[in-house]
Amino acid sequence: MKLYGSLTSPYVRKARALIREKNLACEFVVADAWAADSPIPALNPLGKVPVLALDNGEVLFDSPVIVEYLDTLKAPALLPASGAARWETLRWQALADGMLDAAVSRLLESRRPAEQQSAENIRRQEEKIARSIEYTERCLGQGPWLMENRFSLADLVMAVALEYIDFRYPHDWRGRHARLAPWLAGVSARPSLIGTRPPGMEKK
Numbered sequence: 582m583k584l585y586g587s588l589t590s591p592y593v594r595k596a597r598a599l600i601r602e603k604n605l606a607c608e609f610v611v612a613d614a615w616a617a618d619s620p621i622p623a624l625n626p627l628g629k630v631p632v633l634a635l636d637n638g639e640v641l642f643d644s645p646v647i648v649e650y651l652d653t654l655k656a657p658a659l660l661p662a663s664g665a666a667r668w669e670t671l672r673w674q675a676l677a678d679g680m681l682d683a684a685v686s687r688l689l690e691s692r693r694p695a696e697q698q699s700a701e702n703i704r705r706q707e708e709k710i711a712r713s714i715e716y717t718e719r720c721l722g723q724g725p726w727l728m729e730n731r732f733s734l735a736d737l738v739m740a741v742a743l744e745y746i747d748f749r750y751p752h753d754w755r756g757r758h759a760r761l762a763p764w765l766a767g768v769s770a771r772p773s774l775i776g777t778r779p780p781g782m783e784k785k
């Protein structure tokens with residue numbers, strides 16, 4: 582099994598961290614989706630990473646599909662198999678992915694030539710991120726995990742999203758969300774997250 586992706590993509594990091602959590606055998610192939618000679622469009626018509634190439638020749642994309650597949654390979658499952666806990670976990674993943682989409686969109690907009698940038702688009706993306714951080718803190722219980730009494734996919738994907746926001750859209754969200762900050766510090770201290778931190782990302 583081979584996972585294709587870049588060291589900085591947070592969508593790829595979700596899969597890389599899960600592979601470490603579950604101690605799966607998977608080769609990591611560094612591939613830049615934007616490069617002219619990238620192998621990615623031949624594997625994924627959308628031209629995006631991550632891509633997971635299975636030993637039987639099948640190829641999986643995108644990150645929610647890949648993490649769900651990887652989670653089935655070895656117990657214990659980080660995504661509950663059924664019931665309310667499953668939908669809740671998938672909703673956390675949808676929120677985390679949406680936060681990443683907003684942070685990426687904001688970053689790409691801010692990298693356009695100044696006269697072509699849309700301040701309105703940047704503001705909309707920042708509002709999505711602010712509301713999502715607020716929502717996450719509101720849902721956080723007293724324990725160290727987002728769901729039930731154990732570490733789950735919800736914690737992993739939300740930690741990846743918040744650390745990516747620190748990396749690409751640094752701002753003082755901790756000042757207004759005093760409970761979320763220690764929660765993130767706890768989850769991001771896991772070896773799976775330390776070992777997949779992008780080059781240049783500092784520990785908060």
Ligand SMILES: N[C@@H](CCC(=O)N[C@@H](CS)C(=O)NCC(=O)O)C(=O)O
Binds near residue numbers: 590614615629
């Ligand atoms: N929804 C996709 C998003 C993946 C994504 O946007 N990856 C970026 C890297 S961070 C990419 O490959 N971009 C290349 C492109 O958009 O052409 C997923 O969850 O896998």
